[in-house]
Amino acid sequence: MILKPVPISAEQFTPFGDLIETGSDPIAINYGYTERHHDLASLDLLEQEGRPIVSIFRSTPLPQPVTLNVMERHPLSSQAFIPMGNQPYLVAVAPAGEFDASKIRLFIVKPGQGVNYHRGTWHHFCLALNAVSDFLVIDRSGKGDNCDEVTLVEPITVDLSDCEESTAR
Numbered sequence: 001m002i003l004k005p006v007p008i009s010a011e012q013f014t015p016f017g018d019l020i021e022t023g024s025d026p027i028a029i030n031y032g033y034t035e036r037h038h039d040l041a042s043l044d045l046l047e048q049e050g051r052p053i054v055s056i057f058r059s060t061p062l063p064q065p066v067t068l069n070v071m072e073r074h075p076l077s078s079q080a081f082i083p084m085g086n087q088p089y090l091v092a093v094a095p096a097g098e099f100d101a102s103k104i105r106l107f108i109v110k111p112g113q114g115v116n117y118h119r120g121t122w123h124h125f126c127l128a129l130n131a132v133s134d135f136l137v138i139d140r141s142g143k144g145d146n147c148d149e150v151t152l153v154e155p156i157t158v159d160l161s162d163c164e165e166s167t168a169r
């Protein structure tokens with residue numbers, strides 16, 4: 001199957017999680033020298049005495065044409081990725097619940113945008129593009145098996161041919 005990514009939007013990502021980006025009504029703090037773009041993601045990290053943790057994922061781009069063979073979910077927690085560099089990246093998601101490959105959605109995400117997968121949202125592991133890319137990751141440490149993985153019966157080839165958002169920065 002071939003999929004073309006579409007630019008992510010908060011509305012289109014709502015079934016899967018939160019889009020983390022600056023908005024139009026920040027709170028002025030620090031004597032007006034800082035805009036607080038407040039409370040952007042619903043973190044769900046405490047299940048079964050879970051502990052929120054902050055990590056950095058240094059991700060190497062998959063060879064092109066990018067081919068997706070697996071999807072995963074975290075049944076016990078959310079997982080947030082905030083890019084630390086200037087490269088776009090890909091996000092592949094499917095609704096929580098029984099995995100349905102026909103419901104996979106593929107997004108291209110700008111360097112200034114992060115994503116927070118809600119608990120149980122199926123997603124592909126971190127998909128850097130163009131260059132090795134660092135992501136700040138907020139997820140859960142704790143008891144229990146928190147990663148289910150499925151292998152795609154039909155791998156997905158990502159078509160970036162006319163995706164101007166995917167070009168290197």
Ligand SMILES: NC(=O)N[C@@H](O)C(=O)O
Nearest residue numbers: 072079123124125126147
């Ligand atoms: N395995 C791991 O910590 N990372 C994945 O969950 C991922 O979504 O990249």
Ligand code: NI
Nearest residue numbers: 072074079125
């Ligand atoms: Ni994950």
